[in-house]
Amino acid sequence: MVSHSDLSILVLYNPACGDNTAREFFETHVLPRLERSGIIPSAVVATEGVGHAGTVVIDFLKQHEGDVAIVLGSGDGTLHEIINALAFSYTNTTQRAIPFVLVPCGTANALYSSLFTPSSEQDPIASRLSSLEAFIARSKPKSLALACTSLVGGTLQQNSRTVISVVVTSTALHASILKDSELLRKDIPGIERFKVAAQQNITRWYRSRVRLLPILSTGIVQVYDADADDFVPYQGSLDMSASFWYFLSTVNVDRLEPAFRITPLMSRIPSQDVSLDVVVVRPERDPAFTSDTPTTREAFARKTGVVFSGAYQDGNHIRFRYRQDGEIGDYRSGPAVVEYFRCGGWEWVPDEADERARLICTDGTVLEVAKGGKAVCNAIAAIPNGNIECLVYT
């Protein structure tokens, strides 16, 4: 195992993330803790704006060709920026492993709160230093899975691009929430803004064609079976042409906020393969559905509060089923409200007439599929450029 003195350590924090206290937290807790352990960073840098984190990391890697570690004080967005800079702005010819020490300083910190389950009993400062303590104790870092999404086809050339996410890739309601919540950031800096944006979008449905892609190593798509309380091979059609209320996939995380456990099986039944967990809500599966009208959508929206409540109750929403009259609850039988898949990837082909269906969220950044185009998302184990493996101390 590499000792700390053989590592080049970059300490990097985003002073503008979350509630703007990363600098203070690093000066008061992180840097003194490293010093007390005799660990001397090669550089300590505060990011200066959008994109800066990626530049700093690439410069650091060019200057330090041996083993490195990055102590990162930020939210998920800064990690996302770094990974995308490594994928698309870094010329790399050798295989490299880049371990991150995460210090949660952002708004939601989905990755950190998935890796270190939050507990109200824990000291609030110590609870933010768990990855740092694992690094100091020289624990073995764990590999991060990635999701690679390409926006392809369509007429707008400038929209053809590829993005890598480390937390979430979504369309439908979640992408709408992220788009609208950015406009609320100034007035509502905390995670409350996601709830406000959810209310603004709760009655929307998104028309699209979807194809679920099998896990490469097994050739199958799995679906959660509430009776078995386990994944089983999915026997339904991998192609869906439908209205979607929710369509969201994650890698690495079982929650998007400390208490919002949207893909709980990510941690409860860890995947042995390179895969994504996908949660889908198709309103037309509701036994009470007859036709798509504004009234139907409003009635459905009134019921969906239960789905979100379930996600906040330790991810219980994945057990919910429809009663014959369309009521949603933890019933013993009936169609699943949330379809929960584990697969190798997915394709999303938005209906050309449905503008909002073209939104794709990758780790909080909202992109748009060109009219007539599609998004293709695949789980990958490492950044393809030079095969860079990203790891995290846990």
Ligand SMILES: Nc1ncnc2c1ncn2[C@@H]1O[C@H](COP(=O)(O)OP(=O)(O)OP(=O)(O)O)[C@@H](O)[C@H]1O
């Ligand atoms: N000095 C800076 N001033 C303003 N913005 C910055 C600065 N440094 C970095 N940024 C930008 O801040 C954005 C938000 O950072 P980050 O995602 O880490 O925090 P967050 O949004 O508060 O948390 P989370 O992603 O967990 O919700 C990033 O997109 C990054 O480009």
